[in-house]
Amino acid sequence: MKMKLNVDMEVVVQERLRVRPLVIVLLALMGIAFVIAMIRFVNGIGAVSNLSSSYPWGLWISFDLFTGVAISSGGFLMAGTVYILQLKQFKPLLRPSVLTAFLGYIMVVVALLVDLGHPERILYMMIHWNHTSVLLEIGICVMTYLAVLAIEFAPVVFEGLKWQKFAHFIHRFIMPFVILGVVLSTLHQSSLGSLLLIQPAKLYPLWWTPILPVLFFISALSIGLAMIILESSLSARYFRRGLESHLLEKLARAIPVVLAVYILVKFSQLVISGDTKYLFTSGMMSILFWAEIIIGAVVPMILFSIKRIRSNANGLLAGAVILLAGMILNRFNVSWLAVKHPDPLTYMPTFMSNVHYIPSLPEVLVSVGIFSFGILAFGLAARYLPVFENEQHETHSASGD
Amino acid sequence: MTDIKHKAFLFDATRCIDCRACMVACSVENQIPMNKTRIWVAGIGLKGEFPNLTHASMVYHCMHCNEPDCLSACPVGAYSKRPDGPVEYDPSKCIGCRYCMNACPFGVPHFDYDKGLIPGAFIDKCNLCPQRIDFGQGPACVATCPTEALAYGERADLVKEAHARIQAHPDRYVDHVYGEFENGGTSYLILSHVPFQELGLPDLPEKPIKDVSEEVMGFTIPFALGWGAVITAVAAGVAIYNKQAETREKQAETTAEDAEEPK
Numbered sequence: 248m249k250m251k252l253n254v255d256m257e258v259v260v261q262e263r264l265r266v267r268p269l270v271i272v273l274l275a276l277m278g279i280a281f282v283i284a285m286i287r288f289v290n291g292i293g294a295v296s297n298l299s300s301s302y303p304w305g306l307w308i309s310f311d312l313f314t315g316v317a318i319s320s321g322g323f324l325m326a327g328t329v330y331i332l333q334l335k336q337f338k339p340l341l342r343p344s345v346l347t348a349f350l351g352y353i354m355v356v357v358a359l360l361v362d363l364g365h366p367e368r369i370l371y372m373m374i375h376w377n378h379t380s381v382l383l384e385i386g387i388c389v390m391t392y393l394a395v396l397a398i399e400f401a402p403v404v405f406e407g408l409k410w411q412k413f414a415h416f417i418h419r420f421i422m423p424f425v426i427l428g429v430v431l432s433t434l435h436q437s438s439l440g441s442l443l444l445i446q447p448a449k450l451y452p453l454w455w456t457p458i459l460p461v462l463f464f465i466s467a468l469s470i471g472l473a474m475i476i477l478e479s480s481l482s483a484r485y486f487r488r489g490l491e492s493h494l495l496e497k498l499a500r501a502i503p504v505v506l507a508v509y510i511l512v513k514f515s516q517l518v519i520s521g522d523t524k525y526l527f528t529s530g531m532m533s534i535l536f537w538a539e540i541i542i543g544a545v546v547p548m549i550l551f552s553i554k555r556i557r558s559n560a561n562g563l564l565a566g567a568v569i570l571l572a573g574m575i576l577n578r579f580n581v582s583w584l585a586v587k588h589p590d591p592l593t594y595m596p597t598f599m600s601n602v603h604y605i606p607s608l609p610e611v612l613v614s615v616g617i618f619s620f621g622i623l624a625f626g627l628a629a630r631y632l633p634v635f636e637n638e639q640h641e642t643h644s645a646s647g648d
Numbered sequence: 649m650t651d652i653k654h655k656a657f658l659f660d661a662t663r664c665i666d667c668r669a670c671m672v673a674c675s676v677e678n679q680i681p682m683n684k685t686r687i688w689v690a691g692i693g694l695k696g697e698f699p700n701l702t703h704a705s706m707v708y709h710c711m712h713c714n715e716p717d718c719l720s721a722c723p724v725g726a727y728s729k730r731p732d733g734p735v736e737y738d739p740s741k742c743i744g745c746r747y748c749m750n751a752c753p754f755g756v757p758h759f760d761y762d763k764g765l766i767p768g769a770f771i772d773k774c775n776l777c778p779q780r781i782d783f784g785q786g787p788a789c790v791a792t793c794p795t796e797a798l799a800y801g802e803r804a805d806l807v808k809e810a811h812a813r814i815q816a817h818p819d820r821y822v823d824h825v826y827g828e829f830e831n832g833g834t835s836y837l838i839l840s841h842v843p844f845q846e847l848g849l850p851d852l853p854e855k856p857i858k859d860v861s862e863e864v865m866g867f868t869i870p871f872a873l874g875w876g877a878v879i880t881a882v883a884a885g886v887a888i889y890n891k892q893a894e895t896r897e898k899q900a901e902t903t904a905e906d907a908e909e910p911k
Contacts, residue, residue: 291769293761300758303746331883333890364744364759364769368724371743375724379862382747383723426883430876434868444861445721445751448850457860588755 270626273619280616283609284361292364295609301588302604310614311358313578315351316389316439318571320471321478322348323432326399330425339491340498342403342634343482344475349396350621350628352389358617381441388435395428407632437464443581451585452522453529453536459581462513466543469505470574472498473547476567480560482629490560499557499566506548506570510540535580543573654714655733655781656803656835657790658810659707661847662820663797666691666705670789670798674709677777677788684758686710686774687789692846704840706847707798709789710735710756710774715832715856721751726771733803733835734776742770753831753850753857803835810839832856 287295298305325344328337360366372386398417405414440463447455456462476495483490517523527533547570556562583604628634671687680686691705716735719727726741727748737757748771749757760769777787781800785791790800799806810825826844827834830852840847 287764289764289766291760291762291764294764296761298761300749300761301755303749303759327879331879331886333886364746365742365765366744367765368743371724371741375726375741377719377722377725379720379858379865380723380725380747381861381865382721382745384865384868386723422883426876426879429879430872433875434872438868441861441864442747444864445717445858447857447860448753448852449750457864460864588750 270623273623276612276619277616277623280613280619283613283616286609287361287613292362295607295613297604297607297610299604303588304582305604306583306606306610306614307358307362309579309583311362311617312355313439313582314575315355315358316436317467317470317574317578318474319348319351319355320432320436320467321475322351322396322399322471323429324468324471325475326425327429330422331429337494337497339635340475340479340494342400343478343629344471345396345399346403346625346628346634347474347478349393349400350624352393352396353624354617354621355389356393357620358614361613381438381444384438385435385442388431388438392428392431392435395424395431398424399428403628403632403634433464436467437461439463440581446586449586449588450581451525451529451532451587452520453517453525453532454581454585456516456520456522458512458516462509462516465505465509465512466574466577469502469509469544469547469570472502472505473567473570473574476563477571478625480564480567482625482635483560485626486629486635488635492558492560492563495563496557499551499563502551502566502570503548506544506551510544510548513540532585535576535584539573539577539580541573542569543577544570546570547573653732654803654835655776655800656712656806656837657787658799658801658806658837659839660797660799660813661704661706661838661840661842663795664689664705664707665795665797667794669792669794670707673788673792674774677780678775680772683762684772686772690848692842692848695842695846702842704842704847706838706840706849707789708754708756708848709836710776711754711827711831712774712776712835713831713856714834715858717751717753717831717856717858718748718757720858720862721747723747732781734778734781735773736775736778737771737773739768739770744769744771746771751858753852803837806837810837813839829854 283295292298296305296307321344325337325341328334329341356369360369363369369386372383373390377383399421402414402417402421405411405417437460440459440461443450443455443459444457475498479491479495482488517526525533526536529536547566550556550562550566550569553562556566666689668689671685671689674680674687675682675685678686687707687709689705689707691703693703695702695704712733712735714729716727716729718737719729719735723745724741724743726738728736728738730736744759746757746759749755749759757771757773759771760767763769777785780787780791786800790798799809801809807825807828810828814821814823814825820841822840822843824844826838826840826849827836832854838844838847838849845851
């Protein structure tokens with residue numbers, strides 16, 4: 248009896264030792280972010296950030312909101328694939344995708360609570376409606392979709408707690424929520440692009456177009472697919488479990504199609520609006536534009552078209568990372584790098600003067616801390632909840648069919 | 649806009665002597681702290697070569713657009729447009745998202761970056777001195793201007809006045825009243841002797857900026873309902889198809905079994 252206990256304890260200790268350094272680093276980063284957030288709540292946003300009257304939105308919006316929402320699009324993609332199209336073979340990817348989306352949206356809301364001037368009033372968006380505001384639509388969609396994701400993820404928590412009855416209960420009524428989730432996601436993934444439509448005088452013409460919402464939605468699809476590949480690959484490596492390479496290969500097959508549509512729409516828009524003249528003549532803006540198109544769309548489109556790369560674990564991971572880097576650059580461009588604001592207070596004779604915004608270190612640390620929370624929460628959920636669990640018998644039954 | 653009694657400002661850059669009395673008068677009247685201002689005056693310095701020098705200064709404040717982009721952008725409706733002109737801001741609704749600052753093409757709304765949660769950080773902008781204009785007085789900046797560079801009155805009258813000044817001295821003015829049509833018309837009209845771009849004013853179309861995003865927003869509800877219906881139909885269709893396929897398979901199995909059994 249005593250012996251057995253000792254053996255058990257040893258196993259536990261060993262397992263903990265393996266993860267401890269990363270967990271400590273993540274917790275430390277979260278702690279730093281928490282302290283900075285407290286300073287911000289007491290002394291104001293200016294005390295920790297480089298945001299100004301000319302640059303009211305900075306890293307917290309570009310990274311935490313624009314990128315955070317985009318990388319969470321895998322959740323509605325997989326929910327739609329498994330529940331609506333009933334492609335049951337993709338079921339092993341469903342739970343990790345929904346978890347990523349759920350955590351992603353929690354991170355978005357946490358970051359917004361730091362960024363908003365009056366975080367305690369965030370629910371005013373549910374009371375005072377100004378129906379012409381794109382931001383209102385995004386606010387309502389994000390908050391509602393967070394609730395939908397909680398419902399979609401709840402069965403995993405209940406199964407983890409061995410409350411099978413609750414899990415089955417939710418499962419029986421999941422369809423309306425899945426449909427609602429897909430509609431809400433389509434709406435706010437695209438309206439993040441609409442958010443910039445009010446800035447034709449500020450956003451560079453290579454990016455500003457009335458079809459920004461369409462471009463945002465198409466690119467969000469590719470980002471979602473790449474994110475599923477990334478998170479499956481990384482968790483397979485970290486938790487030393489099998490990689491669903493045959494499924495990821497199928498997902499990766501869709502990416503070149505999505506990206507081809509994206510490139511086609513983007514360049515047709517440039518030709519129709521007559522903005523092609525900016526393509527090579529705008530210095531830094533041209534470089535940023537081609538960087539996002541080549542890294543985010545052209546290179547991954549070529550990579551994922553090659554079967555040898557698609558069916559190789561490293562190839563999949565590399566392709567996904569490249570796509571994400573380019574598409575995140577796109578989100579940074581439209582919300583920060585290609586936006587020029589007038590600054591009347593430190594006024595310079597030419598409008599759209601050379602006022603710059605570079606995020607401060609505390610600003611970066613807040614984003615890093617929130618991201619660390621996401622990674623830690625994903626790790627804990629993957630360890631203690633049946634996020635990846637049903638994969639074994641699922642694949643067995645799939646092969647049995 | 650052909651509103652009756654729609655009030656407006658007229659700023660004449662040729663008359664401005666860069667004394668900044670308007671800034672002081674505004675801050676005193678509206679009790680603006682020392683490190684903030686609702687008006688800002690900027691000189692563009694001397695231009696040209698002696699003896700043909702030009703000098704200009706510009707008084708910026710809220711343009712009180714007839715089609716305000718801040719109002720369109722604000723998610724909680726903290727902005728409102730009074731029928732007589734002023735664009736007003738209500739801090740009690742503001743959530744501090746700063747989208748209005750992004751939306752305003754003139755960079756007018758400012759935010760309290762130095763205030764925490766307890767004092768509360770808000771947007772600040774010109775509200776056209778309601779405490780004065782509601783009692784028949786002009787706004788503080790106009791009342792204090794020593795050279796009548798700033799004027800206040802009915803918009804229609806001021807537009808006429810502006811064109812009259814240009815016609816009286818065509819050599820002195822650029823032949824354009826900025827704000828008459830820009831961004832759907834503003835309630836801050838500007839006359840200048842130097843190109844408006846040099847004064848730092850954006851080149852804006854007559855169609856209000858907010859129109860594009862409002863048109864796109866108009867699709868939201870129809871699109872949501874249509875897309876929801878499509879997805880529901882697809883989900884139902886796939887479910888029915890799969891069930892039929894299942895039963896067909898079962899039937900095929902049973903018939904196969906039946907066929908096999910007699911042997």
